[in-house]
Amino acid sequence: MTTTIRSKGLTKTYGELNVVDRLDLEIEAGEVYGLLGPNGAGKTTTILMLLGLVEPTKGTIKVLGLDPRRYPLEVKRRVGYLPDAVGFYDTMTGRQNLRFTARLNGLDDFEGHIDSLLELVGLADAADQAAGEYSRGMKQRLGVADALVKSPSVLILDEPTTAIDPEGVIEMLALIQRLAKEEGVTVLLASHLLHQVQTVCDRVAIFVKGKVVAQGTPHELAAVDKSTKVKVEFRIDGDPARSRQQLESLPNVGEVEAGKIPGSWVAELEAGSLPATVGGLVAGGADVVGVHRLDEDLETIYRRYFEIQEEVSA
Amino acid sequence: MTTETTEPEAVELERERVGGWRAVARKEIADHLLSGRFVVLMGVLGIATAAAVFAASGGIRDVAPNAQGITALFLKLFTVTVDPVPFPLIVFVGFLAPLLGIMFGFDAVSGERSQGTLPRLLSQPIHRDEVILGKFVAGLTVVAIMLTALVLFVSGIGVFRLGVVPSPTEISRLAVWLVFAIIYVGFWQALATLSSVLAKRASTSAMIPIGVWLVLTLFGSFLFSAVAGVLSPRDGSQAAEVAYLRTTQTVSQLSPVTLFQQGSSVLLDPEVRTVGLVTVEQVDRAIVSELNLTQSLGVVWPQIAILVALASVMYALAYVAFMRDEVRA
Numbered sequence: 001m002t003t004t005i006r007s008k009g010l011t012k013t014y015g016e017l018n019v020v021d022r023l024d025l026e027i028e029a030g031e032v033y034g035l036l037g038p039n040g041a042g043k044t045t046t047i048l049m050l051l052g053l054v055e056p057t058k059g060t061i062k063v064l065g066l067d068p069r070r071y072p073l074e075v076k077r078r079v080g081y082l083p084d085a086v087g088f089y090d091t092m093t094g095r096q097n098l099r100f101t102a103r104l105n106g107l108d109d110f111e112g113h114i115d116s117l118l119e120l121v122g123l124a125d126a127a128d129q130a131a132g133e134y135s136r137g138m139k140q141r142l143g144v145a146d147a148l149v150k151s152p153s154v155l156i157l158d159e160p161t162t163a164i165d166p167e168g169v170i171e172m173l174a175l176i177q178r179l180a181k182e183e184g185v186t187v188l189l190a191s192h193l194l195h196q197v198q199t200v201c202d203r204v205a206i207f208v209k210g211k212v213v214a215q216g217t218p219h220e221l222a223a224v225d226k227s228t229k230v231k232v233e234f235r236i237d238g239d240p241a242r243s244r245q246q247l248e249s250l251p252n253v254g255e256v257e258a259g260k261i262p263g264s265w266v267a268e269l270e271a272g273s274l275p276a277t278v279g280g281l282v283a284g285g286a287d288v289v290g291v292h293r294l295d296e297d298l299e300t301i302y303r304r305y306f307e308i309q310e311e312v313s314a
Numbered sequence: 315m316t317t318e319t320t321e322p323e324a325v326e327l328e329r330e331r332v333g334g335w336r337a338v339a340r341k342e343i344a345d346h347l348l349s350g351r352f353v354v355l356m357g358v359l360g361i362a363t364a365a366a367v368f369a370a371s372g373g374i375r376d377v378a379p380n381a382q383g384i385t386a387l388f389l390k391l392f393t394v395t396v397d398p399v400p401f402p403l404i405v406f407v408g409f410l411a412p413l414l415g416i417m418f419g420f421d422a423v424s425g426e427r428s429q430g431t432l433p434r435l436l437s438q439p440i441h442r443d444e445v446i447l448g449k450f451v452a453g454l455t456v457v458a459i460m461l462t463a464l465v466l467f468v469s470g471i472g473v474f475r476l477g478v479v480p481s482p483t484e485i486s487r488l489a490v491w492l493v494f495a496i497i498y499v500g501f502w503q504a505l506a507t508l509s510s511v512l513a514k515r516a517s518t519s520a521m522i523p524i525g526v527w528l529v530l531t532l533f534g535s536f537l538f539s540a541v542a543g544v545l546s547p548r549d550g551s552q553a554a555e556v557a558y559l560r561t562t563q564t565v566s567q568l569s570p571v572t573l574f575q576q577g578s579s580v581l582l583d584p585e586v587r588t589v590g591l592v593t594v595e596q597v598d599r600a601i602v603s604e605l606n607l608t609q610s611l612g613v614v615w616p617q618i619a620i621l622v623a624l625a626s627v628m629y630a631l632a633y634v635a636f637m638r639d640e641v642r643a
Contacts, residue, residue: 086434
């Protein structure tokens with residue numbers, strides 16, 4: 001396999017703050033790689049360094065074997081980029097915006113290509129509407145088409161799904177996967193949305209405060225998850241105080257605290273003990289109406305990685 | 315594990331790139347020509363010019379029969395003051411032309427930033443300076459179109475009202491003046507572009523050059539006398555007075571507004587022989603004669619050179635500021 005994006009000890013410092021801290025990345029050709037992290041983790045800064053738009057403080061980068069600092073144009077010619085909160089020229093139509101990008105890339109005879117891209121992202125009908133009238137979701141889809149105008153071999157997408165409706169998200173993720181599998185495009189996807197990254201990415205790096213705290217396939221990361229405790233939200237009809245007592249009396253149940261929904265309880269369970277706990281509740285006569293594993297949402301997983309990281313540094 | 319492209323190959327490819335600034339300029343020109351501000355500016359300029367020229371041509375028609383020996387009658391259209399319009403056309407152009415440059419420059423970069431198009435634009439395979447260059451060329455092209463149309467419009471009215479056709483010398487004087495005016499607008503556009511790089515919002519970036527413009531056009535003379543008063547204080551003697559006036563003149567020539575007025579008056583009026591301080595002895599018994607274009611150019615060479623220098627410095631500053639600008643802001 002060929003390494004498409006490689007960074008070693010990549011560091012960006014603003015003042016005292018290491019926004020990106022000794023980042024080592026190795027992304028293989030044709031891979032969909034997820035950079036998962038909360039806002040302000042340094043994802044966008046990393047991307048801008050890969051594109052040669054921000055000067056790294058330290059470290060080396062190779063994109064398609066090229067150093068973006070020395071050959072920015074060559075890198076930009078082969079890398080399609082969808083920025084976070086992408087914008088377009090409001091007075092120009094979607095199609096005119098794409099034409100402009102095509103001209104900046106020195107392409108000729110691009111009309112057919114642009115038509116097929118607009119079709120691909122589902123904007124064929126709105127193509128001749130002014131981009132200023134587009135919704136955020138439409139702009140984002142136009143942004144994907146825009147990134148594809150140059151027929152890139154690497155596609156970097158910064159939060160590509162934030163403003164798209166759920167149906168659109170599924171289409172977008174399918175499109176990303178298709179580009180990678182059928183056209184061999186290497187995709188770097190930066191997002192804070194865990195489940196989206198999970199479904200589409202071959203490998204994921206969890207990126208917190210400029211550092212990669214975990215890296216691997218989504219499966220591998222989930223395995224790390226099982227080794228520790230899980231948080232589960234229980235919704236039980238009837239007297240909340242009584243259901244709390246019931247919960248606390250069961251084995252494998254750790255701390256219990258009030259959940260977000262009134263009357264619900266969030267309990268810390270030993271991994272794998274959820275079926276037994278629910279069984280115990282039901283056996284005790286509790287009217288369980290809802291069970292929701294909180295660990296599946298990103299916040300909890302991040303918190304876990306934060307904890308691991310703090311333990312390491314402590 | 316191998317890399318896909320070796321570096322020397324990439325160097326080869328880098329050389330055969332296309333001029334991305336042309337694509338930028340092409341888009342910007344289309345934008346400007348279709349924009350509301352172009353229509354408004356063109357309308358304002360057109361109406362004001364028409365009024366000024368009608369008044370001037372009327373005035374010239376009244377005096378023309380008695381005017382013997384005036385060869386450049388046609389150019390008087392641009393330089394003569396006649397009621398009810400309080401100033402000649404070139405003063406009017408000198409006053410409004412900066413506004414053209416500011417209008418086509420103030421949102422060059424801040425506009426990209428506020429629309430969120432800057433990261434997308436900079437991730438295309440063009441050099442950063444091509445963005446600035448393309449925008450600058452586009453703005454100046456549109457300004458050149460507007461000023462040329464203006465001059466042709468004035469000439470058209472002039473021919474119609476005066477029945478005088480401009481001579482070849484007059485046409486060449488007008489052409490030189492047009493280039494001079496475009497350079498003048500270039501200074502203001504570069505200033506506005508610089509401001510658009512530095513200011514985070516388009517409204518702020520418009521205020522800076524408009525402020526400079528107002529101060530230099532409205533309060534320029536106070537400013538220059540004040541500075542001159544400090545540099546060479548007056549003590550009542552004639553020598554000190556002359557020194558003071560000379561200093562005022564020198565200081566004022568650092569202002570593009572003054573440079574443009576002086577340059578215009580010489581370029582469009584063959585009778586004007588100097589822009590400097592002239593004593594009574596110097597003009598005593600001077601023969602009234604007219605300069606040819608080369609001689610006029612000789613008189614205003616310094617003005618042209620300083621104006622070009624000021625515009626270049628401004629452009630260079632905008633360029634440097636943009637090259638150092640962080641994409642994230």
